[in-house]
Amino acid sequence: xxxxxxxxxxxxxxxxxxxxxxxxxxxxxxxxxxxxxxxxxxxxxxxxxxxxxxxxxxxxxxxxxxxxxxxxxxxxxxxxxxxxxxxxxxxxxxxxxxxxxxxxxxxxxxxxxxxxxxxxxxxxxxxxxxxxxxxxxxxxxxxxxxxxxxxxxxxxxxxxxxxxxxxxxxxxxxxxxxxxxxxxxxxxxxxxxxxxxxxxxxxxxxxxxxxxxxxxxxxxxxxxxxxxxxxxxxxxxxxxxxxxxxxxxxxxxxxxxxxxxxxxxxxxxxxxxxxxxxxxxxxxxxxxxxxxxxxxxxxxxxxxxxxxxxxxxxxxxxxxxxxxxxxxxxxxxxxxxxxxxxxxxxxxxxxxxxxxxxxxxxxxxxxxxxxxxxxxxxxxxxxxxxxxxxxxxxxxxxxxxxxxxxxxxxxxxxxxxxxxxxxxxxxxxxxxxxxxxxxxxxxxxxxxxxxxxxxxxxxxxxxxxxxxxxxxxxxxxxxxxxxxxxxxxxxxxxxxxxxxxxxxxxxxxxxxxxxxxxxxxxxxxxxxxxxxxxxxxxxxxxxxxxxxxxxxxxxxxxxxxxxxxxxxxxxxxxxxxxxxxxxxxxx
Numbered sequence: 381x382x383x384x385x386x387x388x389x390x391x392x393x394x395x396x397x398x399x400x401x402x403x404x405x406x407x408x409x410x411x412x413x414x415x416x417x418x419x420x421x422x423x424x425x426x427x428x429x430x431x432x433x434x435x436x437x438x439x440x441x442x443x444x445x446x447x448x449x450x451x452x453x454x455x456x457x458x459x460x461x462x463x464x465x466x467x468x469x470x471x472x473x474x475x476x477x478x479x480x481x482x483x484x485x486x487x488x489x490x491x492x493x494x495x496x497x498x499x500x501x502x503x504x505x506x507x508x509x510x511x512x513x514x515x516x517x518x519x520x521x522x523x524x525x526x527x528x529x530x531x532x533x534x535x536x537x538x539x540x541x542x543x544x545x546x547x548x549x550x551x552x553x554x555x556x557x558x559x560x561x562x563x564x565x566x567x568x569x570x571x572x573x574x575x576x577x578x579x580x581x582x583x584x585x586x587x588x589x590x591x592x593x594x595x596x597x598x599x600x601x602x603x604x605x606x607x608x609x610x611x612x613x614x615x616x617x618x619x620x621x622x623x624x625x626x627x628x629x630x631x632x633x634x635x636x637x638x639x640x641x642x643x644x645x646x647x648x649x650x651x652x653x654x655x656x657x658x659x660x661x662x663x664x665x666x667x668x669x670x671x672x673x674x675x676x677x678x679x680x681x682x683x684x685x686x687x688x689x690x691x692x693x694x695x696x697x698x699x700x701x702x703x704x705x706x707x708x709x710x711x712x713x714x715x716x717x718x719x720x721x722x723x724x725x726x727x728x729x730x731x732x733x734x735x736x737x738x739x740x741x742x743x744x745x746x747x748x749x750x751x752x753x754x755x756x757x758x759x760x761x762x763x764x765x766x767x768x769x770x771x772x773x774x775x776x777x778x779x780x781x782x783x784x785x786x787x788x789x790x791x792x793x794x795x796x797x798x799x800x801x802x803x804x805x806x807x808x809x810x811x812x813x814x815x816x817x818x819x820x821x822x823x824x825x826x827x828x829x830x831x832x833x834x835x836x837x838x839x840x841x842x843x844x845x846x847x848x849x850x851x852x853x854x855x856x857x858x859x860x861x862x863x864x865x866x867x868x869x870x871x872x873x874x875x876x877x878x879x880x881x882x883x884x885x886x887x888x889x890x891x892x893x894x895x896x897x898x899x900x901x902x903x904x905x906x907x908x909x910x911x912x913x914x915x916x917x918x919x920x921x922x923x924x925x926x927x928x929x930x931x932x933x934x935x936x937x938x939x940x941x942x943x944x945x946x947x948x949x950x951x952x953x954x955x956x957x958x959x960x961x962x963x964x965x966x967x
Contacts, residue, residue: 405493406494409489409490412513417482417513417522418482420516421521423837428519428520430525436885436889438460438461439472442464448649449645452900456526466479474890475850487532488532488535492509493509495538495542498539500790516824517775518827526566530567531776533559533563535780536556537578537757538753538754538783540555553621554621556578556625560626561626561630577760579619684698685698696808699805703808703811722771726781729781729785733754733755733788734756751791758781761777762780778821782817793810796809840853843861844861845892864887866961867887867888875894878915883930884928888928896922896924899911912942916941928962931958
């Protein structure tokens with residue numbers, strides 16, 4: 381049986397000194413993370429389309445519009461209402477939204493630390509938290525996308541269920557369900573995956589206990605029935621308590637949408653719209669050659685090291701060579717090969733965690749349950765990969781994957797030590813996967829923010845009012861300033877333009893101008909024929925003067941009446957990089 385040290389719980393039974401230390405660590409971790417993010421959060425390398433998808437919609441909500449009833453979107457409503465609240469407090473600007481994302485990301489790091497602290501020693505939990513800080517999406521580290529907010533509540537739900545294993549309070553399960561309800565309000569598919577996984581976890585655990593008997597620690601105090609329920613009671617009611625917490629958040633939101641006549645269109649969008657959206661972005665998975673080669677090489681070195689345990693210097697040299705080879709490859713290798721590892725290595729870690737959690741006989745009690753739970757939550761976070769197979773989705777899930785990785789290493793350290801033999805072989809073998817993740821993280825972080833001279837890529841501030849305080853590469857900042865100025869000169873405050881391209885709605889938000897269409901995603905995704913016809917009618921009736929598009933979007937227009945109308949009535953006048961402006965002909 382694997383033996384690991386017992387963990388001091390962060391609860392009322394811990395000494396005052398330990399609790400004070402944990403509090404100070406949380407404060408210092410929060411200050412450090414805030415310090416790092418405060419330098420980075422307002423720097424972007426591209427004009428994010430999420431400005432149009434989410435911030436333009438949030439401004440409409442601030443003005444009284446209701447999602448799904450007054451405008452079409454594919455996302456759950458929480459992102460819009462949260463940013464509308466931020467705009468009300470801080471003013472309508474890109475900087476306000478970026479600042480909001482930063483706050484959520486700082487809190488997510490703290491929740492990841494607390495989750496790790498429930499199951500690992502302090503140093504291990506801090507290692508997970510520190511490594512989580514710089515795992516940032518390369519195409520928009522602080523852009524307003526739903527899982528930048530939902531990740532906080534996913535981490536809180538994971539922490540609360542891990543916490544329940546210590547305090548045995550059913551309130552922890554209820555609050556975990558409420559946290560999952562908030563996840564669903566931001567990203568309904570991830571919320572559904574995590575809820576289903578949590579329910580399956582409860583069912584599996586109850587079945588396991590009935591089949592094999594309880595292997596958990598005996599409670600120290602049975603005096604308080606609400607904290608230490610009678611045997612069998614939690615097993616019956618835990619799933620229902622979780623669902624009750626979930627419903628306590630979701631049902632009021634549904635009632636609110638029904639009261640605003642938006643529930644039916646929202647349900648149709650949530651059930652069918654995302655499928656169309658994802659199919660439109662369906663991609664072929666990356667090749668698994670690089671990660672399979674990496675794992676095979678690690679396995680081969682481990683096997684040879686075991687055979688060479690009597691020749692320690694050779695075994696140590698073998699592990700050092702492997703580590704150096706991995707570092708060199710990850711730093712200087714082809715980015716497409718590194719992307720394969722980013723894509724598949726988390727799957728390997730989670731697959732191993734789930735396998736050991738379900739079938740492992742050498743782990744018992746809370747350790748096995750904890751491993752299974754953190755693997756389920758990391759898998760729920762990673763499920764956003766499918767079917768888009770986008771690298772950034774793997775990167776976004778890395779904080780949860782790191783919890784699983786370090787907990788696996790913590791639990792299996794005696795097995796690794798016994799297998800490879802020797803103190804230095806063990807240490808080097810133990811470092812392979814963490815070093816792999818660290819080097820990949822460092823390369824991504826550097827390439828996202830810095831050029832070869834260690835200067836920020838995004839160093840130019842835009843001059844427009846709604847963009848002040850946000851930095852872009854010089855060429856992008858110039859494009860945004862020129863495009864916004866052009867739009868504002870040709871469209872007065874009470875008039876509309878038509879954003880045919882995704883970038884168009886983002887530019888209209890920054891210009892403080894309106895889109896004549898109620899569709900946030902225009903080209904072929906979730907937009908009904910009725911909405912297309914209504915948009916065309918509004919363009920014609922209002923004699924809309926300007927269309928913001930691109931050559932690619934023009935070619936992809938599937939609504940024939942719209943394409944023919946544009947060809948008859950509009951002509952290209954100016955181009956800002958890929959953004960093409962079409963103006964109504966005067967004849």
